[in-house]
Amino acid sequence: MLVVVVITLMAALVVGSSWPAVLDWRRATAGDGDRDRAAAPGPPGPAESLEGVLVRQVIAHEITPRQYRNAMRRLAERDADRHPMPGLPGDAPPG
Template sequence: MMLGAVLVLTILVALIAVSAWPAIRDWRHEKARSPEADSVAAPAVVPGPGTLEGVLARQLMDQEISRRQYMHAMEALAERDRDRHPLPDLPEDFLF
């Protein structure tokens, strides 16, 4: 029984290696073809967040604000959103 499990595991590892080999080979050829492209490549430009929630998330990830400050700001945003865009009242049929 243990020999069967080892045999199955060996076959699975071999199948994974065989199926991944073309991708690894292509990656190695691309890397060997353009070594100067890596040194000259411009740094990636990360677009800024488009919403206030995005700004807060970015500040939290960059550790510019604490988790407590983030939670407080999100609560304030939720209250502001509730006041600006209230949900419609439910009809009497939907109430229990």
């Protein structure tokens, strides 16, 4: 009988001492939604590069990921033609 009383008192002590922490936690998590809405970014500004335009189009679902990859591949090929990288020592010459 004494064991039951001691266990009940200890459980009441644990619950009573942790209750303020639970209330603080609930208040903090309830306020997170307000902070998330306040911190949400606005509409993005104008794109400054072709890559930015392509990313914006993918995000807005104006083009498919496959179209994005193809456009990026063509962009990389164009860049390689315009600005070729110098060969490394020991590389065989092209062709």
